Amino acid sequence: MAKAKKETKAVQDFSKYVRWFWIVFLGGVISLFLIFFLTSIFGDLPDHTVLENPKTHLATEIISSDGQTLGKFYLNDNRTPVNYSEFPQHLVDALIATEDVRFHEHSGIDARGTLRAIVTLGGGGGASTVSQQLAKQLFTGVASRSTFGRISQKIKEWIIATRLERQYTKEEIIAQYFNIYDFGNNADGIRSAARIYFGKEPKDLSIKESAMLVGMFKNSSLYNPRPERNPVGVKNRRNVVLAQMYKYDFITEAVKDSLQKTELDLNYSPESHREGIATYFRGYLDGFMKDWIKNNPKPDGTKWNLYNDGLKIYTTIDSRMQTYAENAVQQHMPKLQAEFFNQNTPQRNPTAPFLDLEKEEIDALLKRGMKQSERWRHMKYDLKKSNDEIIKSFNKPVKMTVFEWKDGKASEVDTLMKPIDSMRYYKSFLRTGMMSMNPQTGHVKAWVGGINYRHFQYDMVKQGKRQVGSTFKPFVYTAAIDQLHYSPCDEFPDVPFCIEANKFGNPEEWCPKNSNGDSDYGGTRTLKNALANSVNTVTAQLIDKVGPQTVVDLAKKLGIESEMLPVPSIALGTPDISVYEMVGAYSTFANQGVYTKPVMVTSIEDKNGTILYQFKPETRDVLSEETTYVAVKLMEGVTQIGSGARLRHSWARNRQEYKEVITGYPYELTNPIAGKTGTTQNQSDGWFMGMVPNLVTGVWVGAEDRAAHFKSITYGQGAAMALPIWGVYMKSCYEDEALDISKEDFKKPENLSINVDCSKHESTSDADEDQDENTPEDLDFG
Incomplete structure (x- = not known):
């Protein structure tokens, strides 16, 4: 009798577990239904068209006749996308090993990772997949600080991530993620990052270079490799990525140990409108393109945006010959300038750098130069200063950075100088x-x-x-x-x-x-x-x-x-x-x-x-x-x-x-x-x-x-x-x-x-x- 009661109780207990299982299961299904089909409570979500054409600002690229990038036109986003086929395999491996090791197994949401994050309250690592991180970069932005806001955003990321997985292949998702990320220092996207930090195209990155860039995904502001920022932290973070690559069998232990001992070996080459190769040509091209845009609207009648529409301008400039030309100027002009300075010392020429001019003529020349300067324009039209006030400002010493030839190379020096003296100083330089x-x-x-x-x-x-x-x-x-x-x-x-x-x-x-x-x-x-x-x-x-x-x-x-x-x-x-x-x-x-x-x-x-x-x-x-x-x-x-x-x-x-x-x-x-x-x-x-x-x-x-x-x-x-x-x-x-x-x-x-x-x-x-x-x-x- 007692045995029968025990068996009946066991059956009842089992039935209770089954019942709770179905409650939880059906509750989960209903919750997912509510999440994915009653999404209006979380605000607007991108539809199929938007997912297919996400809005990203793309820099206009200037391409030489030999296929090299001479520079770019951009305002805030120095981004030029590259295809997945242009990535070295170890770059992709570093990303997967560090950010989403089950990337090829899930459909946008990593259930195991999510469950681990819930159980450990985030102590066991983040649960965001690459697809979710891409969704956040493209569509959801910075999360609210409130609990509801964070939950709402996470749900949005889940929804968009699953949609992205249906819309794109795994390779396309990885490519978009690399292309959208801001690596700092105007390095928007992997191509700009590879060029700015290592002077290379993405396909030429080494394993340790790829690991460093992937390590920056954690926080590119914190892990900024520039010498004056956080090179030690960046190196440590890079070594974590290399350890993850070893952990998941993407590299051997010997390779990991060897690379972790190396320095970052940066080749920092900032990309801006005033730096790099063919700067004067790019200045001409800026005007050429603006004239072209005025007379060549888009098919829908709107104007092209030189800085955001990702145009490609194919030029006749040969990057090799351009480099040889710039090197020739840099080789000859310092020597010529040194002799010019030697001949125009105050002892040899009291009116240096001018010859054959009286003091009144020099004063008139400098005054004309003042009125043509950016300082005069800014003070006159932006600050509404009087002419007398502006002239006085030209005779007050200020901190400035000026150009000089140093050891036969172009250089800069910080100094304290009157703007009027800086004008005379710059007029002493020979141009070409x-x-x-x-x-x-x-x-x-x-x-x-x-x-x-x-x-x-x-x-x-x-x-x-x-x-x-x-x-x-x-x-x-x-x-x-x-x-x-x-x-x-x-x-x-x-x-x-x-x-x-x-x-x-x-x-x-x-x-x-x-x-x-x-x-x-x-x-x-x-x-x-x-x-x-x-x-x-x-x-x-x-x-x-x-x-x-x-x-x-x-x-x-x-x-x-x-x-x-x-x-x-x-x-x-x-x-x-x-x-x-x-x-x-x-x-x-x-x-x-x-x-x-x-x-x-x-x-x-x-x-x-x-x-x-x-x-x-x-x-x-x-x-x-x-x-x-x-x-x-x-x-x-x-x-x-x-x-x-x-x-x-x-x-x-x-x-x-x-x-x-x-x-x-x-x-x-x-x-x-x-x-x-x-x-x-x-x-x-x-x-x-x-x-x-x-x-x-x-x-x-x-x-x-x-x-x-x-x-x-x-x-x-x-x-x-x-x-x-x-x-x-x-x-x-x-x-x-x-x-x-x-x-x-x-x-x-x-x-x-x-x-x-x-x-x-x-x-x-x-x-x-x-x-x-x-x-x-x-x-x-x-």
């Missing part, structure tokens, strides 16, 4: 503009608008225009060849020459002198020799024969858009012209008489790869093949017997100190090179235009104000200021055989009727006269 272009395609391969974009933002490639000096003379010679069929071997007397008043509309008689005055005259010169040595009297005779208007018309056909007065003095290069225009014009000579407008952008795509813009080449026939070939042979004389001959050997043998300060570069280029140096009045501007059959490059060097210049021609000529940059750049390009820069002869026309072989006219004395237009005779450039 450099552009390199393929003459056949018009593709601009390198663009350097100055010495440092952060401190000197005015672009001297396209914005700035300066007197071109003798680099204009080839246009005069070419007009004479085209109109009068002259040969490079034709001889002209080297004697004083004048163009009378009122001829060509010139009100006064014009009598140009050669660079060294009367001592330069005597005998005859071939046109080749005259151009190579920038003989002004011969150039004057040529423009007298063809007329200034003919030369102006030719220059305009060659792409010169700047104002040019048709007066005789134009022959010596009086017009202000940009480097951009000059390179385009000279490219016509290398392209057998066909002008090709410079091209910087080849195409623009939206984030889905749809082509929005594709450039169309703009070309026009300007000169015959024969005329351009003869002009090229004339300009080859500049690098054979003229001021450019130093490109062919180590030319400063007898002036060691000059060699050390200015160059010391043994270019020793042996291939055909055509070009022209240029030096303007008072040595304010130095130019060199150089070309080989498939590359034309122009370089200008000078200060912001023409009154700041070298006192003597020794350092102030184009051959010393600009030519060394061209030589260093070209030598680097030739050393990179993958670029395929031509070393061949310029193409000769089949039916050439003009004699270009002047060997019988050339003498030893010709080769000794390889001086620029104002070069002192005591320098040996042989």
